[in-house]
Amino acid sequence: MENKYVTIKRFIDGLPSGLDFELRSAPLTPATPQGSEDVIVKNLFVSIDPYQINRMKEYSSSQETVEVARRLLPGQRIDAFGVGRVVASGNAEFKRDELVAGMLGWEEYTVVRPGVMLTKIDSNLDFPLSYHLGILGPSGLTAYAGFYDVCKPKKGEKVLVSAACGSVGHLVGQFAKLSGCYVVGCAGSKKKVELLKEKLGFDDAFNYKEETDVKSALKRYFPDGIDIYFDNVGAEMQEAAVANMNAFGRVAVCGAISRYTDAGKRAAPDMIDVIYKRITIRGFLAYDHLSIYDDFISATSDHIRHGRMQSLEDISQGLESVPSAFAGLFRGDNVGKKLVQLAHI
């Protein structure tokens, strides 16, 4: 049997395009040999995440940090979060036909080796499968951990979220509203700005592409200053947020997407502000915060059930759409969590 997968044709430098990728296939035996603890999963949804670009570069300092960030080589399969159905299993914990979520890949089938993250989907949680990659998956955990553990919000605080209509951003804004904060989002289109204000309950939102001077834009949106900036983008927006920040303000550095494809996009927050306003700028990775995972799942599923939170998803169909779906992240094509559906249950 053949297993189709997406790979890079070459290392990527700058903005990715569909042409940087190709579909290949490799033989797959749809059974686990005697003694193997592998689990073979048929992938149903795969997650399309900005951080993958840093793995596709010839060099990025991030490649030397955590396991999930290690470099990808041209021709290699690309591991990625996904949900799927077990088709064969040498592992007693997983049975044929069970639904699972974990580190799968941009491919039709993934052979999950022992030690690779894989969990059964809790069948008591009666939510769409895709939620396990978004609002109840890694994006949700990132938003929840970043907002509660890193930003440590207090009721009434003023919160700015960038890439606010993206997978992580639209959830951060909703958590912030549920915590009694005042929330402004910035995003890259009129349509996104409207969604944020009309559907997601943000107090205000603006299109950063229409602002020539983000520092004065933030002054308009936050006449009383910013207490928390949940940063998904880096560069000018981070500098402007720090300039408009109140004493003891916090910047949770979740992502720096503007820099992923443009090495010149550095954030130079004014250290005079950082000192005198006692600002904390803190980078984090969601997976360091697994101790709050159970809280996150129970609080978030409760919010969804009671209609207090909405999940935005943006789903393309078929493995061949992965390259353009991925490239689209860096053009702001996606609205909410970007996923590709590879097959139906």
Added chain:
Amino acid sequence: MENKYVTIKRFIDGLPSGLDFELRSAPLTPATPQGSEDVIVKNLFVSIDPYQINRMKEYSSSQETVEVARRLLPGQRIDAFGVGRVVASGNAEFKRDELVAGMLGWEEYTVVRPGVMLTKIDSNLDFPLSYHLGILGPSGLTAYAGFYDVCKPKKGEKVLVSAACGSVGHLVGQFAKLSGCYVVGCAGSKKKVELLKEKLGFDDAFNYKEETDVKSALKRYFPDGIDIYFDNVGAEMQEAAVANMNAFGRVAVCGAISRYTDAGKRAAPDMIDVIYKRITIRGFLAYDHLSIYDDFISATSDHIRHGRMQSLEDISQGLESVPSAFAGLFRGDNVGKKLVQLAHI
């Protein structure tokens, strides 16, 4: 009676020089009128601190933050930390001839109004008076609070200190050694580097002015990476420290002296490092940490008494030397705590 004081002739932009200042005098009645709670202090030592430059600018965002940072106007007296002797007092807490420390000024006598910080010098602490501005004063508290409260050191961690032969820096390095850390200092002259290694017990030290590429210099001095950077200077050194930092590294942003006199000197730490290495960059002001003041005094005076800590001081004589002493901070003229002695007990 006349009271001589130092003032700025004009707002200062860039590097200060002695010519930006002048001595003026104002009449002073060396007695407190009936009903007044003023305390009149004859100043013995005044502290010469880099932050004052930010008050002397026509505009700095810092001027809108805390009271001690508010803007100075040409012609105005300049408040500054000092130690002195009470010559007249309308306040029952302070008696004539008592020694005091607090917010005095670059002037012969200071009239300390109610509410302005003033404390009696504990006569049980048998240390030189100057120590109450340095190792047992604001510089010491800055080093202690910044190192213990902000950096949260663990034994064996690798620590970088900049402006390491300055007032705060030379104390940070000693606290770090006493906490079992590996400490490297950077400073601006050969003489300072030798002092750090030979007299102050730093594990290593280097002259940053001799390094063309501080990022690779730090790689040499920290082959196993940096855990803590106590930042007194900002700009390239902060960027290089972040580039060489280990996972969960911490930058305590104490000062950004390179930027105080050169608005172009911005630090642009790579946010990709900040995220993937989960780095925290945190600005602080010593005076937010007064809850550890008693600990600081008891631990530090104990260290001094047992010869475990040294105090470096650099004392000029006479009020007229204040302008050049101050300007010298930005050229690295001072070795240790810069003070001016105005009078003898």
